[in-house]
Structure formats: C-alpha cells, structure tokens
Amino acid sequence: xxxxxxxxxxxxxxxxxxxxxxxxxxxxxxxxxxxxxxxxxxxxxxxxxxxxxxxxxxxxxxxxxxxxxxxxxxxxxxxxxxxxxxxxxxxxxxxxxxxxxxxxxxxxxxxxxxxxxxxxxxxxxxxxxxxxxxxxxxxxxxxxxxxxxxxxxxxxxxxxxxxxxxxx
Amino acid sequence: xxxxxxxxxxxxxxxxxxxxxxxxxxxxxxxxxxxxxxxxxxxxxxxxxxxxxxxxxxxxxxxxxxxxxxxxxxxxxxxxxxxxxxxxxxxxxxxxxxxxxxxxxxxxxxxxxxxxxxxxxxxxxxxxxxxxxxxxxxxxxxxxxxxxxxxxxxxxxxxxxxxxxxxxxxxxxxxxxxxxxxxxxxxxxxxxxxxxxxxxxxxxxxxxxxxxxxxxxxxxxxxxxxxxxxxxxxxxxxxxxxxxxxxxxxxxxxxxxxxxxxxxxxxxxxxxxxxxxxxxxxxxxxxxxxxxxxxxxxxxxxxxxxxxxxxxxxxxxxxxxxxxxxx
Numbered sequence: 001x002x003x004x005x006x007x008x009x010x011x012x013x014x015x016x017x018x019x020x021x022x023x024x025x026x027x028x029x030x031x032x033x034x035x036x037x038x039x040x041x042x043x044x045x046x047x048x049x050x051x052x053x054x055x056x057x058x059x060x061x062x063x064x065x066x067x068x069x070x071x072x073x074x075x076x077x078x079x080x081x082x083x084x085x086x087x088x089x090x091x092x093x094x095x096x097x098x099x100x101x102x103x104x105x106x107x108x109x110x111x112x113x114x115x116x117x118x119x120x121x122x123x124x125x126x127x128x129x130x131x132x133x134x135x136x137x138x139x140x141x142x143x144x145x146x147x148x149x150x151x152x153x154x155x156x157x158x159x160x161x162x163x164x165x166x167x168x
Numbered sequence: 169x170x171x172x173x174x175x176x177x178x179x180x181x182x183x184x185x186x187x188x189x190x191x192x193x194x195x196x197x198x199x200x201x202x203x204x205x206x207x208x209x210x211x212x213x214x215x216x217x218x219x220x221x222x223x224x225x226x227x228x229x230x231x232x233x234x235x236x237x238x239x240x241x242x243x244x245x246x247x248x249x250x251x252x253x254x255x256x257x258x259x260x261x262x263x264x265x266x267x268x269x270x271x272x273x274x275x276x277x278x279x280x281x282x283x284x285x286x287x288x289x290x291x292x293x294x295x296x297x298x299x300x301x302x303x304x305x306x307x308x309x310x311x312x313x314x315x316x317x318x319x320x321x322x323x324x325x326x327x328x329x330x331x332x333x334x335x336x337x338x339x340x341x342x343x344x345x346x347x348x349x350x351x352x353x354x355x356x357x358x359x360x361x362x363x364x365x366x367x368x369x370x371x372x373x374x375x376x377x378x379x380x381x382x383x384x385x386x387x388x389x390x391x392x393x394x395x396x397x398x399x400x401x402x403x404x405x406x407x408x409x410x411x412x413x414x415x416x417x418x419x420x421x422x423x424x425x426x427x428x429x430x431x432x433x434x435x436x437x438x439x440x441x442x443x444x445x446x447x448x449x450x451x452x453x454x455x456x457x458x459x460x461x462x463x464x465x466x467x468x469x470x471x472x473x474x475x476x477x478x479x480x481x482x483x484x485x486x487x488x489x490x491x492x493x494x495x
Binding site for chain 2: 025027028031053054058061066073
C-alpha cells in the first residue's frame with residue numbers, strides 16, 4: 001500500500017517538476033511547482049512527518065507560491081517574450097553549476113552522515129510524529145538556530161520595508 | 169483493515185451527501201432570510217415557501233450553455249472552479265460532529281479522520297483555496313476579473329495570518345491540535361472557549377468573514393466596481409462551482425467556529441449531532457444577518473484594518489492567554 005502510494009506520488013512529483021522547467025507559460029510553471037510541493041507534502045506524510053507536510057503546504061504552496069503567482073500575474077508576461085535563450089554565457093554557467101550541484105548531492109548522499117539506513121532506523125522511528133516533540137527540540141536543543149532564523153526573518157522584513165519605502 | 173475502509177467509505181458518502189444538501193439548503197436560507205430582512209418574502213413559488221428553489225436553480229444551471237471564451241487560458245480556466253470547490257469539500261474530513269458510538273462491537277467516531285493535527289490540515293487546505301479565485305481572475309483574461317483576483321489574493325493572505333493567530337489561544341488552553349480533543353476540553357458550559365477566549369472568538373469571526381469574501385469584506389466581487397469580480401466570465405456549472413465552494417466554505421467556517429468555541433456537539437437532552445447542527449445553523453444565520461446589515465469596506469480600510477488592528481489584537485490575545493495561563 002505504502003509503496004503503491006509512494007510510486008504514484010513520486011511519479012506525479014517528478015513529472016510536475018519537469019513540467020515546471022519546460023512549460024512555456026510562467027503561470028503554468030508556477031502551477032506545476034505547486035503540484036510538486038503538494039506531492040512532496042504527501043511524501044512527508046508517508047515518512048511519518050505530518051507536521052512537516054502541513055507546514056510544507058501552508059508555507060510553500062499556500063503562501064510563497066501565491067506571492068509568486070501574484071507577481072507573475074501582475075507582470076503578465078507574454079509567451080513570445082520567452083524566446084530561445086539569448087545569453088550564451090548564462091547557459092554555460094547553468095550547465096557548470098548544475099554539474100557542481102549534482103556532484104555535491106551525490107557526495108552528501110554517499111559519504112555524508114545522511115544515508116538511507118540512518119533515516120530508516122533513527123529519526124522517524126524514535127521520535128513520535130507530532131507537534132510536541134518538534135517543539136521540545138526547537139526550544140531546547142536547537143534554540144539558538146531557531147532564534148537565529150527568527151532574526152533572519154526580521155531582517156528580511158525590515159529589508160522589504162526599506163525597499164518599498166524608497167519608492168514611496 | 170477492511171472494516172475500517174468500509175466504515176470510512178460509508179462515512180465519506182453520508183457526509184458528502186449531507187454536506188451538498190446543506191449547501192443547497194443554505195442558498196435557500198440565505199435568499200429567504202435576506203428577503204425577510206428587507207421586508208420581502210424571498211423565494212415563494214417553487215415548493216412550500218420556495219423550499220425546492222435550490223433544485224430548480226441547480227437544474228437551470230446544469231442546462232445552461234457552458235461558454236469558454238476565446239481568449240482565456242483554457243487549462244487554467246477549467247481548473248479554477250475545481251480548485252475553489254474541492255478544498256471546501258475536503259475540509260469537512262476532520263470536523264467532528266458527534267460523540268463516538270458503538271455499533272456491532274465497532275467504535276465509530278463521528279468524524280471521517282481523527283487526525284492529530286486536524287486544525288493544521290484545515291489551514292493547509294484553506295490556504296490552497298485562494299488559488300481558485302486568483303487563477304479564475306487571471307485566466308479569464310478580463311481586467312475586472314484580474315482586479316478581483318488580485319484583490320482577493322491580497323485580502324486572503326492578509327487575513328489568513330490573523331485567522332491562524334486568533335486560534336492560538338484555544339490551542340494553548342486545550343493543549344492539542346486535534347479537533348476531537350478540543351471539543352472534549354469543552355464539556356461544561358463554563359469551559360466553552362467562547363467564554364475563555366472571548367477576544368479570540370471575535371477575531372476569528374471577523375477574519376473568517378474576510379476569508380469567506382462576504383460582506384463587509386466582499387471586495388473581490390464588489391458588484392458596483394468590478395461587475396462580479398473573478399467569476400465574471402464563467403457560466404453554467406463552472407459558475408455554480410464557485411458558489412458551491414463559497415457556501416461550502418461558509419459551512420466549514422461555521423462548523424469550525426462551533427467546534428472550537430461553542431463546545432462542538434456538547435449540550436443537554438438532545439442528541440449530539442442535533443446540537444452540532446443547531447450551533448452550526450446559528451452561525452450561518454449570523455453570517456447572513458451580517459450580510460443584510462453592514463456596508464462594504466473600502467479597499468485601503470480593509471488592508472489597514474487587517475494589518476494594523478486585527479494582527480496586533482490577535483498577538484495581544486496570545487500574550488494575554490499565555491500570561492493568564494502561567495498565573
């Protein structure tokens with residue numbers, strides 16, 4: 001059952017994420033990105049992490065992508081403005097960096113501390129799914145990074161206000 | 169496993185049918201009540217006191233021509249009504265509407281899914297429902313619908329924040345995100361969260377009205393300025409999908425208010441499901457009453473109110489709750 005759901009959702013996720021790149025229409029791209037995020041949320045549920053799944057939908061699919069769409073719709077780009085790629089240099093760097101990224105991901109997956117065995121036996125089984133254990137960890141062990149992240153968000157908000165005020 | 173699946177399927181089927189019937193009845197109720205508020209009779213011709221009017225409306229909408237205008241983005245245009253209707257439909261899954269009963273030795277919960285984070289699930293699904301409106305507005309390729317869609321997305325994002333924060337007090341006292349647990353925490357009248365969280369309740373009602381795009385927050389479809397807002401180009405069943413979604417959301421918001429603040433199914437003498445429906449209907453009546461009473465906000469007033477009044481108040485509510493709890 002789990003395997004079946006996983007394969008269906010994973011297939012949808014892969015197809016949608018490919019569609020994000022190859023869609024000509026930016027709005028369609030955004031829509032496929034939302035679909036990808038929702039299928040990722042389902043994968044989180046399969047991994048016994050329902051909190052992460054709901055947060056994934058609320059934050060990414062529900063808030064960030066709405067803003068994306070908002071901007072795309074306001075700009076209302078026409079299809080013909082997306083001709084074949086004009087900058088050669090950009091293509092070169094794109095290939096270079098995606099290659100580097102591939103190397104990075106493979107390294108982390110093979111030699112890093114993160115490998116599939118550990119996930120299977122460690123994290124998701126010992127910590128019961130729910131809000132309380134996550135909150136426990138956030139407010140004790142990971143308090144400093146947590147607070148740091150909130151400061152980061154505050155800085156971002158202040159930055160956004162400054163950027164907007166300049167034009168007022 | 170098999171009995172579980174069968175029971176769940178039966179529950180889904182029953183709740184689905186009842187939910188759709190309630191939407192139909194709600195359209196009738198709204199027209200009827202608005203009529204009486206305005207010293208008219210409302211629908212009277214079809215059936216006793218116009219009770220069969222929703223069926224007549226439904227048949228009419230089904231047989232109308234389904235027009236897809238030339239200049240629309242067809243894929244998104246067809247997708248948008250579905251995206252409004254489906255979230256409204258699947259939110260019902262976590263709302264408990266009665267006490268668990270024993271039947272043939274099986275314990276049956278009166279909720280489709282007793283999910284541990286029911287309320288977060290509702291937020292997640294509700295946050296997706298904004299897409300229907302935004303995409304409908306954009307894909308129609310019409311300036312009025314685009315304006316309606318943009319207004320709506322701005323409004324829904326702004327008020328979603330306050331909506332979520334207004335409920336934090338309830339979770340803090342109940343100590344759970346599970347809707348069944350929250351209902352169980354309100355078994356006595358003095359335990360109802362409307363009494364323990366009066367400010368949170370008021371804020372929730374205001375934000376919920378805004379999320380529903382109803383008067384006084386119905387800027388996205390302001391008839392006088394935007395003709396009809398985001399669904400101006402839609403016809404036939406696609407048009408009615410928006411309305412089904414809207415009324416469905418109205419029921420959801422009322423059901424959530426009942427569950428979180430009015431003690432859910434708790435009440436003396438009558439069976440739990442009846443109590444739930446009574447409280448639910450009271451909220452629906454309230455929303456219709458507001459529509460008959462208040463004029464519409466101006467757009468800048470709406471945004472100022474949302475960010476400068478509601479948001480600080482919700483945070484204040486969380487703060488007060490925390491202080492009281494520690495004392």
